[in-house]
Amino acid sequence: MTFDRSIKIAPSILASDFANFGAECAAVEAQGADWIHVDVMDGHFVPAITFGAQTCKALRPHIKTVMDVHLMISPVDTYLEGFAEAGADIITAHVEAGPHIHRTLQNIRSLGCKAGVALNPGTPAEAVADVLDMVDLVCVMTVNPGFGGQKFIDMTAKIAKLRAMIGDRPIHIEIDGGVDPTTAPLVAAAGADVLVAGSAVFRGGSVSNPTPYGENIRAIRAAASQS
């Protein structure tokens, strides 16, 4: 992975056909996705349960771009090795998931993965100030994590603050939740470069009719690029 700040669209497979993940990943990549965002939920840190490291491992051969694993689990440290072995390029943990985010980020990097830290809407930018040198990505949640298809919560002030805190450091700002062609320009203007989108990418299409995926991705990218 080389670092660049151009807009990247990361479809979340949470909004895809759960019986067909491999083909869904290949379909959105063929339609222009830059990364694939993989939402891991444990029914404890967030209400829903999705899947774990074994599913990520099975998905890996179907992902040619970047496998961006978003861990919405607590505790997190005991599971990191499994996700690294599954082939994650980026592993993101929540700052709210435990008392030792510093140790968690050290562990992620020591496993050879890029490290991300995620912030819930109620958590201020300052919560990651002392770990910025340990991360490759800060994920700003623009919904409360746990479900796809929720309404966007405006976090543009937090994004702009993080962008200033990051300065020239090679750290991505990723936005997760409610991203569509209406909200993408707001977050891109504030300094985000990775836009996760579930419903707004997968709506209207399917593996056998993937053209809408491409139209949806291009619409989000075009809207973000106008900012």
Ligand code: DX5
């Ligand atoms: C929410 C997940 C998101 C979700 C985004 O807990 O982390 O990645 O899939 O879905 P949309 O784009 O539908 O808000």
Ligand code: ZN
């Ligand atoms: Zn996510």
